[in-house]
Amino acid sequence: MSRRNGFTLLELVVTATVLMILASVTIPLVRNGLKREKEIELRRDLREMRQAIDAYKLAAEQQKIKAPAPEANFYPESLEMLVEGVPAAGTIDRKVRFLRRIPVDPFTGKAEWGLRNSNDDANSTSWGGGHVYDVYSLAPGTGMNGIPYHEW
Secondary structure (H helix, E strand, C coil), rough: CCCCCCHHHHHHHHHHHHHHHHHHHHHHHHHHHHHHHHHHHHHHHHHHHHHHHHHHHHHHCCCECCCCCHHHHHHHHHHHHHHHHHECCCCCEEEEECCCCCCCCCCCCCCCCCCECCCCCCCCCCCCCCCCEECCCCCCCCCCCCEEHHHH
């Protein structure tokens, strides 16, 4: 009696079924992991910009930089101003920069952010202009914590 080497059809079906089950379990885990990484990056970017806005305000209050217009309440006029820099107090040629670059929103893929000034409503989605008090994401959708991205 000779025995052939190889797999039977039943063995191949069982193996394919086990592989499909394993794949169906790992794909959602990978997808959630990618979303979690983007959310961590979004939080980091928002924190970085908010800290730069606060540092600008502190420097303006302490008269370390050229003060903005009085109606701006010591806040910057734009995010670009934080990158380009503002003249240091008492000098013409030295600039103080608060950001290296405007971060890219990991969900929209653009360096565009929603802005609020200190006179805007805390949940406003339109900027009143004049100065930047806060930033928020323009990404649609809700985070894994159940809070919409524009409220972070």
